[in-house]
Amino acid sequence: MSIEVRHITKTFGEFTALRDVSLTVGTGELVALLGPSGSGKTTLLRIIAGLEEPDPGSGPIRFHDEDVADRSVASRQVGFVFQHYALFRHMSVFENVAFGLRVRPRRLRPSRTSIKRRVLRLLKLVQLETFAHRYPHQLSGGQRQRVALARALAIEPKVLLLDEPFGALDAKVRKELRQWLRRLHEDLHITSVFVTHDQDEALELADRVVVMNEGRIEQIGTPDEVFHHPATEFVTTFLGQVNFFRGRVENGKLHFAALTWDAPEHAHAPAQPVRVFVRPYDLEVTTCRNGAPCFSARVDRVHSAGPNVRLDLLAETGERLSVELSQERYRASRIAPGSQVFVTPRDVKVFRDS
Amino acid sequence: MTPMRMQWKQPSVLPGFGLTMGLTLTYLSLLVLIPLGALGLRASGMGWGEFWAAVSDPRVVASYRLSLATALAAAAVNAVFGLLVAWVLVRYRFPGKRLVDAMVDLPFALPTAVSGITLTTLYAKTGWIGAWLDKVGISVAYTPVGITVALVFIGLPFVVRTLQPALEDLERETEEAAASLGANRWQTFRRVLFPSIWPALLAGFAMALARGLGEYGSVVFISGNLPMKTEIAPLLIVSKLEQYDYAGACAIAVVLLAASFALLLSINVLQGWSRRYQITT
Numbered sequence A: 001m002s003i004e005v006r007h008i009t010k011t012f013g014e015f016t017a018l019r020d021v022s023l024t025v026g027t028g029e030l031v032a033l034l035g036p037s038g039s040g041k042t043t044l045l046r047i048i049a050g051l052e053e054p055d056p057g058s059g060p061i062r063f064h065d066e067d068v069a070d071r072s073v074a075s076r077q078v079g080f081v082f083q084h085y086a087l088f089r090h091m092s093v094f095e096n097v098a099f100g101l102r103v104r105p106r107r108l109r110p111s112r113t114s115i116k117r118r119v120l121r122l123l124k125l126v127q128l129e130t131f132a133h134r135y136p137h138q139l140s141g142g143q144r145q146r147v148a149l150a151r152a153l154a155i156e157p158k159v160l161l162l163d164e165p166f167g168a169l170d171a172k173v174r175k176e177l178r179q180w181l182r183r184l185h186e187d188l189h190i191t192s193v194f195v196t197h198d199q200d201e202a203l204e205l206a207d208r209v210v211v212m213n214e215g216r217i218e219q220i221g222t223p224d225e226v227f228h229h230p231a232t233e234f235v236t237t238f239l240g241q242v243n244f245f246r247g248r249v250e251n252g253k254l255h256f257a258a259l260t261w262d263a264p265e266h267a268h269a270p271a272q273p274v275r276v277f278v279r280p281y282d283l284e285v286t287t288c289r290n291g292a293p294c295f296s297a298r299v300d301r302v303h304s305a306g307p308n309v310r311l312d313l314l315a316e317t318g319e320r321l322s323v324e325l326s327q328e329r330y331r332a333s334r335i336a337p338g339s340q341v342f343v344t345p346r347d348v349k350v351f352r353d354s
Numbered sequence B: 001m002t003p004m005r006m007q008w009k010q011p012s013v014l015p016g017f018g019l020t021m022g023l024t025l026t027y028l029s030l031l032v033l034i035p036l037g038a039l040g041l042r043a044s045g046m047g048w049g050e051f052w053a054a055v056s057d058p059r060v061v062a063s064y065r066l067s068l069a070t071a072l073a074a075a076a077v078n079a080v081f082g083l084l085v086a087w088v089l090v091r092y093r094f095p096g097k098r099l100v101d102a103m104v105d106l107p108f109a110l111p112t113a114v115s116g117i118t119l120t121t122l123y124a125k126t127g128w129i130g131a132w133l134d135k136v137g138i139s140v141a142y143t144p145v146g147i148t149v150a151l152v153f154i155g156l157p158f159v160v161r162t163l164q165p166a167l168e169d170l171e172r173e174t175e176e177a178a179a180s181l182g183a184n185r186w187q188t189f190r191r192v193l194f195p196s197i198w199p200a201l202l203a204g205f206a207m208a209l210a211r212g213l214g215e216y217g218s219v220v221f222i223s224g225n226l227p228m229k230t231e232i233a234p235l236l237i238v239s240k241l242e243q244y245d246y247a248g249a250c251a252i253a254v255v256l257l258a259a260s261f262a263l264l265l266s267i268n269v270l271q272g273w274s275r276r277y278q279i280t281t
Helices: A041-049 A093-102 A112-125 A141-154 A171-188 A199-205 A223-228 A233-238 A327-333 B017-044 B048-056 B058-091 B097-103 B112-123 B128-135 B144-169 B172-180 B185-214 B217-223 B233-242 B246-274
Strands: A003-012 A015-025 A030-034 A061-063 A078-081 A159-163 A191-196 A208-213 A216-221 A243-250 A253-256 A259-262 A272-278 A283-286 A295-303 A308-315 A320-326 A340-345 A349-352
Touching: A003 A041, A015 A041, A015 A216, A030 A041, A030 A199, A041 A078, A041 A159, A041 A191, A041 A208, A078 A141, A078 B172, A093 A112, A093 A141, A112 A141, A141 A159, A141 A171, A141 B172, A171 A199, A191 A199, A199 A223, A208 A223, A208 A233, A216 A223, A216 A233, A233 A272, A233 A349, A253 A272, A283 A320, A308 A327, A308 A340, A320 A327, B017 B246, B048 B058, B048 B246, B058 B097, B058 B144, B058 B185, B058 B233, B058 B246, B112 B128, B112 B144, B112 B217, B144 B185, B144 B217, B172 B185, B185 B246, B217 B233, B233 B246
Parallel strands: A030 A191, A030 A208, A078 A159, A159 A191
Antiparallel strands: A003 A015, A003 A061, A208 A216, A243 A253, A243 A272, A253 A259, A272 A349, A283 A340, A295 A308, A295 A340, A308 A320
């Protein structure tokens, strides 16, 4: 079941949550809506579910070519998983999962035995079969989230929508559940959209990532595309750490931080100020000049606890930089706090000054 | 494992368990236990035969029945409409909301005699509302219906004030979850909302009921106090007192007290049972 939304706008009083957003999710895809809080990602998810209505004048919301914009949430048959689980606390785990089946009209309702069978199968799927008679408050956060997922899956949804599914969990459980959800998606292949503000989560889990900011979609692409070929300055800064320089392009050359960089792609652009971004691992650091274009900097701090070593540098032109290098290279380089180093970028992202 | 030991108090950062517990017991004894004990003592001085004669007098039995029936009816009406009022106050925003919210407390603050006289004036056959009702053949004042009206009036804040926090506690998301799972509004209310607020509703009902059983001031005016017909038990106690029949008054009071206590206790048990899912194991 594919999902397609066209030209969706949503305002809450003075606040515009979504500005003319269009998005297509293919059948069986797992898509992440990624953005900071207030970027409109949750609103978009809720509009797809039918929990929120888009402003009048917005385009259609299609599930597999059928416009469901006028349908209520109850009849859209979406599985929605809430950030804070929203379990029915007066019902046991079993009853929570059975809820969607029990509230069906009589002629569509499965028999008691078949409800029982289906619920137990789902509980097995989320690895909670021994918890059927517990109440939600007797479960851990990760277990509650799995109950919420089983409950959403019980109605055999056409699409699965998850709002910050791991947002309220601690880091370790979060990582485990993330991988588990990925495997589950590979088994079930339900078209799924999840909202997150955690770029690692989006990049690791999703087939495609939709990066949102201030009610607009900044870029849609595979994790690889958005990470390595960010379309906008926002995407560059939001996906991981970057170093920022003010620079200038002129005659196919890029000037920043006391160095000149060949930029043939800007050969025909008029001379203008630009904004330059370099990822910490795209900066090479040496203790002596090696002929490559470089600028000098002083090492301020060294953080060596971790898989990589992170250096805080102060460039001669005044910028504070963060550089990442491997432990071996760090040990071989004899860099220490206070030493002078020479910095050569390997890759830069350039955006026009706006 | 260390051997299990009965512990009276939990270690706490706030000291003063001994002091506060002592004060609590003294306070409750002075205010509740000693007066009630004296009541029982006085009644026990009568001897069984005399006691039984005092409480099984048909007029007294009729008054018990009336008190209980009207208090139950009023508490039930309050449970329904109090829930509605609390729902509107919690869920909706409208102009004058604070005013309406404050109005709910008026029955608490108004001297009961004032409310009794006001209600009587309104609902008497010549009153603003009573005149209209009289045309369709309903008489309120000087009937059990009138008593119920008075008890509804004074019981309303109990239900509303107990329900409000419970309603505010409801997660809006659980309702959305129910809807996304295909439940219609009625199913969402019956299966999701109602079970969550049921303990609070019971508590409000119990308080309104307890208040109704003992209410005197607002009822005596509207009831008309016809023996066997519209005479409530508290009124009978007062009239016994006026005839210097202290023991008789005590006997009636003891039965009323025992009945109220039994009712409240059973409601509490029911409440505890309906909260079983919140008890950590």
